[in-house]
Amino acid sequence: MSNINTPGTHQTFNELLQHIQQVRQRVFAQVNTALIDLYWMVGKTISQKVQTEGWGKGVITELAGYIARNAPEIKGFSDKNLWRMKQFYESYQGNEKLSSLVRELPWSHNLAIFSRCKSEEEFEYYLRLSIMEKYSFRELDRQISSSSFERTMLGNTKLSTVLRELHPAINQAFKDNYVLEFLGLPEAHNENDLQKALVSQMKQFILELGRDFIFISEEFRLQVGNQDFYIDLLFFHRGLSALVAFELKIGKFSPKHIGQLNFYLEALDRDVKKTHENPSIGVLLCRDKDDEVVEYALSRNLSPTLIAQYQLQLPDKKLLQAKLHELLAHGLNNML
Secondary structure, three states: OOOOOOHHHHHHHHHHHHHHHHHHHHHHHHHHHHHHHHHHHHHHHHHHHHHHHOOOHHHHHHHHHHHHHHOOOOOOOOHHHHHHHHHHHHHHOOOHHHHHHHHHOOHHHHHHHHHHOOOHHHHHHHHHHHHHHOOOHHHHHHHHHOOHHHHHHHHHOOOOHHHHHHOOOHHHOOOOEEEOHHHOOOOOOOHHHHHHHHHHOHHHHHHHHOOOEEEEEEEEEEEEOOEEEEEEEEEEEOOOOEEEEEEEEEEEOOOHHHHHHHHHHHHHHHHOOOOOOOOOEEEEEEEEOOHHHHHHHHHOOOOOEEEEEEEOOOOOHHHHHHHHHHHHHHHHHHHO
16 A cells, blocks of 8 residues: 655655756766856867968858867857857956856857847856846846846946945845836826736846745735825835835826835834844835936935836847946046
8 A cells, every 4th residue: 555645755755856857957067067168168178279370251161060060969069159158258257256156157148148249247247146046048138138237237326324324235136227117008107007017027027126025916005094005016025124115106296205205114114024133124116207306306315215217128238338438438528
């Protein structure tokens, strides 16, 4: 008679399954590291031969043909891929920090990063983000297409002083601009449409926010005195150990919106926040905002709040890059 239903048998089954999964993961990681090392070596050899012996497209085409003829079972070494391996090596040579990170990601992820990004800072941002968030290729591709690096760097310059003081690790947690093209909303929509669309596409919204965000509730009820108040969307951020309240506005930011958000944060901290958690954070997500008005509105605000903008189409990457370069140049000039 089978004893499959006994607690001890189930425990053994579970332990064996966990062991199998762990070993498989280690094997995949070892295979991936070996492949990345191989592509690095091939890219390095080709790069050096181009410089010292003048190898060109013709030689690389001959090399690809030689590999195909003599080892037809080996795939992935076409002339185009060989050039990509050269570019891969040249993108990270001399940078030990980045060259160690690339070995933690599959070739497809590395290819997307070094072929589409322009600077070492951008390389590092997507390498670390992919490792930390465990992105699939599709998820990484979407982050690059939505200019996550530029939006995060631009947004970090506009965080309030209170936010930085309360949450020193906040730089990577929020953006100044959120891209919500996955909602499929028309240009004309109301706040209820926006809220329902975000809840129905919560997996995609979490990807845009960051996986440390845990969704708690929509229309989260706060009872103050004899009145009920409702936060549009409430999250918890694991890394910051803080509740995050999102208020949605389909129009342009107005300073009067901050009063409502501050009230919600006070109620959260008094009645909902646990003793070991950090002060709650408020995010006002609006369709449009004037940065100067935002600066004035936040300058004397004592609550940890962030004013962010959302858009329904993928951003113009070149425009964001130009803004980031202008900002960096302005900051450098101020230091000189």
